[in-house]
Amino acid sequence: GNSVTQMEGxxxxxxxxxxxxxxxxxxxxxxxxxxxxxxxxxGLQLLLKATKADDKGSNKGFEATxxxxxxxxxxxxxxxxxxDSAVYFCxxxxxxxxxxxxxxxxxxxxxxx
Amino acid sequence: xxxxxQKPSRDICQRGTSLTIQCxxxxxxxxxxxxxxxxxxxxxxxxxxxxxxxxxxxxxxxIDKFPxxxxxxxFSTLTVSNMSPEDSxxxxxxxxxxxxxxxxxxxxxxx
Numbered sequence: 691g692n693s694v695t696q697m698e699g700x701x702x703x704x705x706x707x708x709x710x711x712x713x714x715x716x717x718x719x720x721x722x723x724x725x726x727x728x729x730x731x732x733g734l735q736l737l738l739k740a741t742k743a744d745d746k747g748s749n750k751g752f753e754a755t756x757x758x759x760x761x762x763x764x765x766x767x768x769x770x771x772x773x774d775s776a777v778y779f780c781x782x783x784x785x786x787x788x789x790x791x792x793x794x795x796x797x798x799x800x801x802x803x
Numbered sequence: 804x805x806x807x808x809q810k811p812s813r814d815i816c817q818r819g820t821s822l823t824i825q826c827x828x829x830x831x832x833x834x835x836x837x838x839x840x841x842x843x844x845x846x847x848x849x850x851x852x853x854x855x856x857x858x859x860x861x862x863x864x865x866i867d868k869f870p871x872x873x874x875x876x877x878f879s880t881l882t883v884s885n886m887s888p889e890d891s892x893x894x895x896x897x898x899x900x901x902x903x904x905x906x907x908x909x910x911x912x913x914x
Contacts, residue, residue: 722901733895733908734846736804741901779845783901791903793845 692717696780696794703770703801711765711797713754713780721782723747723756723763724791728777737765737778770801805830805898807906815912816886823882824909826896831876834900837869840893840908849894852879886913 697712725737738747743758780794806829837849850858858871897903
């Protein structure tokens with residue numbers, strides 16, 4: 691069935707380190723792919739998205755490329771900041787009238803100064 | 804993207820009571836969604852709320868426990884009924900079809 695497998699955390703990095711959070715999905719067809727971020731004590735914010743193969747979503751220095759051949763959408767950032775400490779969720783929308791999003795389990799990132 | 808607000812932002816409730824959570828959007832939307840996020844977990848869709856029709860519930864969620872209203876195209880409520888400590892979660896509403904935008908959430912603690 692439809693599912694998202696996301697790298698388990700927590701992930702702890704030093705400031706200015708390179709970040710990769712892996713995400714792969716299982717779905718029929720070619721869903722739209724998303725990364726959401728949840729800062730401590732807050733709701734979910736859309737970080738970036740990609741709607742078709744080879745699309746690159748980017749925002750706030752984060753990037754992710756829709757890889758159809760590997761069914762992946764890995765999140766990367768070249769230099770993390772303390773303010774990036776949050777939980778990151780990979781998700782996809784598999785279409786249909788109900789608009790259901792399938793979420794990964796989330797990866798908690800802590801960035802130390 | 805739509806601006807979404809939720810009330811209350813947090814609450815502490817006694818078991819056996821009910822809490823109604825409000826979700827307000829700054830524009831008219833066809834579909835609104837309610838999610839639950841249990842502590843340390845990911846999000847699970849509770850139901851989809853369309854204006855003018857009954858909500859559609861996901862497996863494991865029932866109307867008697869989570870009644871939903873959708874009186875117009877900018878507003879919805881979710882009630883958590885006869886609460887138990889297992890209902891302690893963050894409840895979020897969202898809007899959108901192929902891209903969903905979320906409210907800030909309601910953090911519920913049941914004692």
